[in-house]
Amino acid sequence: MATVGHRLISLRHFQSSVSDKVPKFEEDFIPEGWSRDQVDLDCSEFKQKSQKEVIDDVIDKIIHEEAEMGIKQESFNGADNVERAKRECQIDPKPCKLRSYEMYKNRTAQDIKSTRSHKQINYIASMMKEPTHAPEERTIGPNEVIITVALYHPSKLLKQQEFQVLGSQSLTALRDRLYCLADYLMDGQQTKSGFFLIENTFYNDMRLPENMDYSKFISDWVNDKSRFTIPSVGMFSSKRMEDTTFLDLTIKIGQPYLYVHQGSCEHNIVFTEARLATPMDVQTYSSYPRHIFQAKIRRRKCKICDIFPARYVTYQDRMATEDPFFFCEHCYRPLHYDFEGRVLYNDFEVFPYYHE
Ligand SMILES: [Zn+2]
Numbered sequence: 001m002a003t004v005g006h007r008l009i010s011l012r013h014f015q016s017s018v019s020d021k022v023p024k025f026e027e028d029f030i031p032e033g034w035s036r037d038q039v040d041l042d043c044s045e046f047k048q049k050s051q052k053e054v055i056d057d058v059i060d061k062i063i064h065e066e067a068e069m070g071i072k073q074e075s076f077n078g079a080d081n082v083e084r085a086k087r088e089c090q091i092d093p094k095p096c097k098l099r100s101y102e103m104y105k106n107r108t109a110q111d112i113k114s115t116r117s118h119k120q121i122n123y124i125a126s127m128m129k130e131p132t133h134a135p136e137e138r139t140i141g142p143n144e145v146i147i148t149v150a151l152y153h154p155s156k157l158l159k160q161q162e163f164q165v166l167g168s169q170s171l172t173a174l175r176d177r178l179y180c181l182a183d184y185l186m187d188g189q190q191t192k193s194g195f196f197l198i199e200n201t202f203y204n205d206m207r208l209p210e211n212m213d214y215s216k217f218i219s220d221w222v223n224d225k226s227r228f229t230i231p232s233v234g235m236f237s238s239k240r241m242e243d244t245t246f247l248d249l250t251i252k253i254g255q256p257y258l259y260v261h262q263g264s265c266e267h268n269i270v271f272t273e274a275r276l277a278t279p280m281d282v283q284t285y286s287s288y289p290r291h292i293f294q295a296k297i298r299r300r301k302c303k304i305c306d307i308f309p310a311r312y313v314t315y316q317d318r319m320a321t322e323d324p325f326f327f328c329e330h331c332y333r334p335l336h337y338d339f340e341g342r343v344l345y346n347d348f349e350v351f352p353y354y355h356e
């Protein structure tokens with residue numbers, strides 16, 4: 001079902017060509033020669049062993065092992081051996097219960113307060129918040145195509161995130177889940193323009209009236225002086241991202257395509273897999289795009305206390321021993337402001353710092 005290679009595939013054509021060829025999925029898991037009844041096990045026949053049964057099993061095991069080593073079996077009778085067996089099997093009185101959940105339910109007001117303050121320290125978590133799902137959920141269709149897309153770092157060749165998207169979803173559904181720090185710097189949260197460039201077609205996000213068509217500048221340059229006749233340039237077309245679903249795309253698996261936002265922040269995006277959905281996949285429609293990979297985010301620590309994460313970075317700071325220098329909230333203020341809150345010197349540059 002999975003398609004890997006460097007040939008162009010139309011995802012809609014892929015869906016129609018494979019959906020009628022897929023055998024019944026469950027049948028794949030039935031071993032040859034078995035009937036369906038033999039596979040559908042009735043789980044109600046399974047029951048938890050009692051404590052006595054577990055101890056008996058361990059005593060049998062010890063007797064068996066030591067008999068093999070040549071020790072007489074008579075020495076295993078008596079209360080001492082039951083105690084020994086108890087120690088060996090280390091029976092958990094609540095083997096199937098999540099104790100941390102019970103602790104969570106019984107937490108005190110003080111516990112709740114300390115949890116909240118801990119979340120505030122991890123300010124990146126709020127930027128990468130997952131959307132909450134409505135209680136009534138529709139499920140994915142029978143011939144839904146699941147496509148896996150990876151987002152790369154703008155300057156390093158590192159995979160940052162990976163998502164599973166549905167063929168019937170629009171490109172904007174994926175775009176809204178991509179995380180890049182540039183969206184949070186300066187007026188980044190107000191600048192929503194961006195495009196995907198896939199097989200010489202620009203897909204512009206034009207959902208907001210103030211959004212800019214970034215591709216226009218490139219298309220104009222290509223059309224000027226008939227640059228499209230140059231073989232390495234070629235012709236470009238443009239569409240709206242919100243009106244295009246993944247099934248409308250024609251892609252190459254493994255080929256880096258472009259995602260541009262915030263004017264000049266350029267990322268590679270790579271389609272790593274396209275396949276039909278199976279019963280093993282998450283069936284809730286709103287769970288997609290599914291965040292299936294996140295690279296570790298590196299945050300520098302304050303270079304003074306070496307305890308708290310840095311919140312400011314300074315350049316040409318005469319009180320700093322290195323350039324640039326990283327400060328936490330607690331160390332930055334005493335070094336740069338007096339008791340009345342006046343800045344001590346201002347011949348340096350300072351910027352908020354989030355992560356690498
Ligand atoms: Zn970016």
Ligand SMILES: [Zn+2]
Nearest residue numbers: 302305328331
């Ligand atoms: Zn510090």
